Amino acid sequence: GQQLNQSPQSMFIQEGEDVSMNCTSSSIFNTWLWYKQDPGEGPVLLIALYKAGELTSNGRLTAQFGITRKDSFLNISASIPSDVGIYFCAGQSTSGGAQKLVFGQGTRLTINP
Amino acid sequence: IAGITQAPTSQILAAGRRMTLRCTQDMRHNAMYWYRQDLGLGLRLIHYSNTAGTTGKGEVPDGYSVSRANTDDFPLTLASAVPSQTSVYFCASSDPPSPLHFGNGTRLTVT
Numbered sequence: 001g002q003q004l005n006q007s008p009q010s011m012f013i014q015e016g017e018d019v020s021m022n023c024t025s026s027s028i029f030n031t032w033l034w035y036k037q038d039p040g041e042g043p044v045l046l047i048a049l050y051k052a053g054e055l056t057s058n059g060r061l062t063a064q065f066g067i068t069r070k071d072s073f074l075n076i077s078a079s080i081p082s083d084v085g086i087y088f089c090a091g092q093s094t095s096g097g098a099q100k101l102v103f104g105q106g107t108r109l110t111i112n113p
Numbered sequence: 114i115a116g117i118t119q120a121p122t123s124q125i126l127a128a129g130r131r132m133t134l135r136c137t138q139d140m141r142h143n144a145m146y147w148y149r150q151d152l153g154l155g156l157r158l159i160h161y162s163n164t165a166g167t168t169g170k171g172e173v174p175d176g177y178s179v180s181r182a183n184t185d186d187f188p189l190t191l192a193s194a195v196p197s198q199t200s201v202y203f204c205a206s207s208d209p210p211s212p213l214h215f216g217n218g219t220r221l222t223v224t
């Protein structure tokens with residue numbers, strides 16, 4: 001089936017550093033989404049991107065929908081301890097109402113204080 | 114607080130046993146979904162439902178069945194569990210085209 005290639009798989013950074021992660025796909029998606037998952041919880045939506053080329057910010061987070069509609073990146077500026085977790089990209093296509101998401105493998109972020 | 118409730122939070126199940134994972138949402142969302150999460154594979158769609166009374170197969174439907182008798186509930190059944198179904202299962206809902214909301218998951222271990 002479809003799969004997204006998300007990189008890096010893990011990151012170990014110092015508090016205050018900037019973070020960048022990205023996803024690429026062989027398929028075109030109408031929407032790109034970025035989720036964060038904390039231990040023992042479900043994914044929580046961070047940013048949704050609906051147009052090719054769109055650049056969207058949510059506080060210290062910035063994400064872009066690639067112009068080819070096959071890729072997206074997420075940047076986190078000035079990382080803080082609560083940024084620790086697993087970040088997932090997801091490409092979305094809509095078929096007959098339900099939105100079907102294809103997820104990347106995740107980026108595990110660890111922050112050294 | 115509005116959201117998605119999954120039960121149980123965790124379960125250890127003997128192979129061959131039948132198990133139903135429960136999911137209830139109180140947001141009146143039309144669409145609901147079941148995903149499984151495995152290490153290194155992200156989340157993969159098992160089954161989905163556009164609206165009450167309809168269901169569809171996702172990427173990995175084999176060994177699972179679902180029903181959608183009403184808007185709020187979307188149970189996932191494993192008729193005869195196998196060890197490869199050991200995973201964390203997430204239920205989600207949405208009001209298309211708005212993004213999906215996820216529950217907190219059910220950790221299932223099949224021995």
